[in-house]
Amino acid sequence: MNHLPQAWGRPRDDVYGAYDASYLQSNGPNQHTQSPIVTGTSVVALKFKDGVVIAADNLASYGSLARFTDVKRLRTFADTSVVGFGGDVSDMQYLDRLLNSLDTEEAYSTSGHTLNAKNLHTYLAKVFYKRRSDFNPLWNQVLVAGLDGEGKPFLASADLLGTTFSSPSLATGFGANLAQPLLRKVAPDEEAASKLSQEQALEAVKESMKVLFYRDARSLDKYSIAVVTKDGIDLKEDEKLEKQSWAFADQIRGYGTQVN
Amino acid sequence: MFRNNYDNDSVTFSPQGRIFQVEYASEAVKQGSVVVGIVSKTHAVLVALKRNAEELSSYQKKVIAIDEHLGLALAGLASDARVLSNFMKQQSLSSRLTYGRAIPLERLVSSIGDRAQTNTQHYGKRPYGVGLLVAGVDETGPHLFEFQPSGMTQEMVACAIGARSQMARTYLERNLEKFADAGREELVKHGLAALKESLAQDKELTVENCSVGVVGVRAEGAKAIEAFKLYDGMEVKQWVDLVAEGNETAEGGMEVDS
Numbered sequence: 159m160n161h162l163p164q165a166w167g168r169p170r171d172d173v174y175g176a177y178d179a180s181y182l183q184s185n186g187p188n189q190h191t192q193s194p195i196v197t198g199t200s201v202v203a204l205k206f207k208d209g210v211v212i213a214a215d216n217l218a219s220y221g222s223l224a225r226f227t228d229v230k231r232l233r234t235f236a237d238t239s240v241v242g243f244g245g246d247v248s249d250m251q252y253l254d255r256l257l258n259s260l261d262t263e264e265a266y267s268t269s270g271h272t273l274n275a276k277n278l279h280t281y282l283a284k285v286f287y288k289r290r291s292d293f294n295p296l297w298n299q300v301l302v303a304g305l306d307g308e309g310k311p312f313l314a315s316a317d318l319l320g321t322t323f324s325s326p327s328l329a330t331g332f333g334a335n336l337a338q339p340l341l342r343k344v345a346p347d348e349e350a351a352s353k354l355s356q357e358q359a360l361e362a363v364k365e366s367m368k369v370l371f372y373r374d375a376r377s378l379d380k381y382s383i384a385v386v387t388k389d390g391i392d393l394k395e396d397e398k399l400e401k402q403s404w405a406f407a408d409q410i411r412g413y414g415t416q417v418n
Numbered sequence: 419m420f421r422n423n424y425d426n427d428s429v430t431f432s433p434q435g436r437i438f439q440v441e442y443a444s445e446a447v448k449q450g451s452v453v454v455g456i457v458s459k460t461h462a463v464l465v466a467l468k469r470n471a472e473e474l475s476s477y478q479k480k481v482i483a484i485d486e487h488l489g490l491a492l493a494g495l496a497s498d499a500r501v502l503s504n505f506m507k508q509q510s511l512s513s514r515l516t517y518g519r520a521i522p523l524e525r526l527v528s529s530i531g532d533r534a535q536t537n538t539q540h541y542g543k544r545p546y547g548v549g550l551l552v553a554g555v556d557e558t559g560p561h562l563f564e565f566q567p568s569g570m571t572q573e574m575v576a577c578a579i580g581a582r583s584q585m586a587r588t589y590l591e592r593n594l595e596k597f598a599d600a601g602r603e604e605l606v607k608h609g610l611a612a613l614k615e616s617l618a619q620d621k622e623l624t625v626e627n628c629s630v631g632v633v634g635v636r637a638e639g640a641k642a643i644e645a646f647k648l649y650d651g652m653e654v655k656q657w658v659d660l661v662a663e664g665n666e667t668a669e670g671g672m673e674v675d676s
């Protein structure tokens with residue numbers, strides 16, 4: 159029996175010889191997150207007259223493998239805001255915990271004060287910028303939807319670099335290329351967005367989710383969609399894409415010369 | 419023979435469960451010149467009596483602006499108030515930076531309450547020797563808080579601390595029901611009148627020895643605020659004159675009543 163605790167559980171030197179520590183690299187540069195592993199794709203959002211519609215599909219991809227098909231990428235905050243996450247899922251889960259503790263802290267020490275969507279966005283942007291300044295980014299782009307301090311619809315983006323911007327419609331990842339042009343047709347500017355009805359906004363967002371499913375190889379036809387207004391959040395997490403158009407495919411044959 | 423063995427430091431309880439060092443710190447607040455705070459539905463005001471060490475010296479600053487939406491008045495050790503007010507400024511700025519939000523008053527006040535409390539709990543530390551009145555406006559409207567060296571904080575409708583503040587408090591208690599609906603000017607007037615009550619016999623309110631701090635909401639229920647402003651010197655002349663004149667009529671009126 160060896161009485162020295164530091165030797166417990168180790169291969170015995172007298173049997174196996176001294177451990178060759180040269181395999182253990184004890185110095186060298188610190189390595190932080192290099193790249194995302196399990197990822198979520200686009201988040202799509204659009205402002206309307208009295209609120210914001212935001213949607214994201216329920217897929218978490220592992221490279222090109224559609225690994226997890228029931229990952230909810232929209233999370234609510236304090237019943238007043240919705241955050242949509244794109245990018246690395248583990249970092250999304252970290253941010254989710256961070257927001258939970260922020261919510262708890264806020265409820266502990268104040269009465270009658272809440273963080274609105276604008277405050278939440280500022281906070282998240284600071285977290286992202288701090289992390290990228292440490293060369294250890296949180297590999298996400300998020301959209302924050304809700305109402306600002308004046309009760310007006312609020313929608314803004316924050317990403318792994320700490321970059322922020324806002325617009326009547328926003329989309330992350332593939333959505334920036336595919337959904338944004340469609341949403342901008344509906345709401346080219348703030349004024350147009352302030353005239354949109356909830357139905358119009360919902361339809362436009364659902365349409366862009368469909369286009370994304372057609373053309374984004376890392377997307378899914380199951381998605382979550384939330385409507386934020388002053389009355390609260392209406393979050394649906396198990397929506398299916400409807401009325402997809404595939405009938406035309408029957409008519410397509412070959413790549414040019416094939417007739418039948 | 420009759421030495422008090424329980425007042426050497428703030429970590430010793432007396433057999434009665436008292437902490438004498440904290441009580442001595444409260445005495446320091448009572449040595450400071452008087453400050454008054456009142457809050458209405460739309461405004462919060464701080465009124466302070468400044469003291470000068472001698473004829474040739476300047477008057478000690480009593481009101482400190484913390485942020486756009488709040489300020490404080492102090493009674494007691496001015497250097498302790500500087501420590502606390504610097505901390506409050508940092509907290510307010512940090513809230514604006516990280517959340518883009520004006521810090522809720524309740525939270526700011528309880529954070530200095532916590533700080534003061536820690537000082538009564540650790541060996542080698544001493545309690546702060548200063549009392550504060552914190553007035554400001556946040557999402558939930560105008561507020562006034564009192565802070566004591568023991569770490570106690572309370573929300574108040576009206577409050578006075580410092581030397582001879584009992585007289586000012588009596589005035590405030592008498593006029594309590596007028597405050598809630600009082601306008602900006604009226605509130606300042608009540609503040610100065612309360613201050614006047616607590617003056618020593620040969621003293622008078624002058625533009626040199628008064629400070630007024632005002633903060634408010636622009637209209638009831640509105641988001642826009644009237645930023646905290648400190649009025650000093652000639653800026654308080656309008657109010658000082660008003661109270662100086664108003665005094666004779668007020669006293670006359672009281673005599674008729676009785």
